Amino acid sequence: MRRVKIVQYGVGPIGAEVARYALKKSGLQFVGAVDIDPKKVGKDFGEAVGGPKIGVSITNDAKQLLAKTEPDLVLHSTGSYLKDVKPQLLEIMKSGADVISTCEELSYPFLKNPAIAKELDRAAGRIKVTLLGTGVNPGFVMDVLVLTATGVCQEVRSVKSSRIQDASCRRLPFQKKIGAGLTPEEFRLKVADGTIKHVGFQESIAMIASGLGWKLDRIDETVEPKLAENPVASEYLRVEAGQVAGVNQRGIGIVGGEPLIVLNLQAYLGCPDPREWIVIEGRPKIDLTVKGGVHGDIATASVIVNSIPRVLNSRPGLMTMKDLSAPSAWFGELQNFVQRKL
């Protein structure tokens, strides 16, 4: 039984975490890796992600690599915005490969980017490949897990999902991304220029609404600083009282004039009770908590790699997590999870 040939497209922090997990899997064979960072190009891909050499060099020429190696599947992790990554996704699909991407806007692109969604879906259908955008959020904790929890409900009156994270144990770029250590004024400037913002609420809310069959009037989003009441510190930085410890972002899906889908993301240093918390007002009411929360980087890599057999089994087209079979980890030979003969 042959192995599934895969390429890692984008070897940043998330792409490297994806690759480290994928490298442990039976049935996958990395035939290439792409990154534009001159410090990475030419390096052995295995070494670049912190493991042993695997004899595959990182290249910045995606087109040539795809033509030469003809991968079955590409794990893509280069950006959050569809307009930036669309040419890459089209090029990958053109080579005949399925794609699983961490691009947040790809997780449910039909509301915010309907034209690109249609273009990608048509291309995937024509070439007979499957395209999926996923990750832990968007892609799992604030959308698919919410929808899954409604599976036991006969009525759903409203949905609220809160992701409450202690950023102390996350990497420095994450801590900077949430504004830790800034003054409130600096924070507001970075919100205004779009630097501080989780991308994905539009997608998660649209996926929940579509899954339930609710028609969205609109989505409102706010991004506020979470100020430190007392000094807090991480391995990397220190925040004085009154400075910004992190972010509190809310996304509200308005349905029939009412705020029926509420997403609430808090990520800050020193958060005392990190958790994922889903409340579905309905029949029955569901009050679901994941104690301690789910670690973002690890879980995004998990969701990407765990989706591989489900994407290989999928019909062609632009798919979302709610279209594929129920998520799950898988261990052992990939072939055991794939319906077609590899």
Place this chain on the structure above:
Amino acid sequence: MRRVKIVQYGVGPIGAEVARYALKKSGLQFVGAVDIDPKKVGKDFGEAVGGPKIGVSITNDAKQLLAKTEPDLVLHSTGSYLKDVKPQLLEIMKSGADVISTCEELSYPFLKNPAIAKELDRAAGRIKVTLLGTGVNPGFVMDVLVLTATGVCQEVRSVKSSRIQDASCRRLPFQKKIGAGLTPEEFRLKVADGTIKHVGFQESIAMIASGLGWKLDRIDETVEPKLAENPVASEYLRVEAGQVAGVNQRGIGIVGGEPLIVLNLQAYLGCPDPREWIVIEGRPKIDLTVKGGVHGDIATASVIVNSIPRVLNSRPGLMTMKDLSAPSAWFGELQNFVQRKL
């Protein structure tokens, strides 16, 4: 757009709850109902389940009904054991209808009933219909929800799922089924003759193992009484201290000599902290709680009816919950959730 013609096969307490929910759905049309209870035969089906008349009488002649009405889908709820319901399932499929059944052993029949599973799968494939066994348990809280939670994991070392229920608010047959009010001796006799037992642990454990790619050595099950420490009472019965308040059933899936899948079902009168509780030891660890738990009868009806579009969208064959797209409630027109033109 035409409505999907459905038949309710089995109008006991669960079948009636299923029907009450299904009757509220747009896009479904009940064309018949089957039950063998002489007190129900001939009655209007809508009235029999506690609603207004719908002009469909309950019949005890399934064969004639299926031939006459040619339903698209049958909701089946007559028994827990495959050998009992197999002839019914084959007859329904022969009429060309998809089937969603509450039969516990159908939820994942490949381990305990491999021959019947193969026979049903072949019949479904030949006739090009889809067959699904599901419900809240087995079918959701102790298997699919567990697997879904592993979707964010890179390692899974063990899985434990506990269902801890206060039986005080459940119907009398349920309270009797768990042995409430018996002496410990009476309880043990009823365990010995098979009267007191949740059917489904074998199926849930096998589904989890298969989903993760783990090879089961065997499954061990124990059924113990939960004794009342103080007198407790429900609407229907009173339990003295030292008598049986309910049941504590454990199912343990042994993998590589280790108890890696542990299911723990406690249902008793006066339970102080009812909940669903899933702990996955892995990377990351997942500790998930549904506060208050999920009401069994309501949720089983939810899962059955919420599965309708997913079954209509499925390829033919004997499917399980882990094969179909991620669970979710759906509201509004069924057509919005079905890929083919109805």
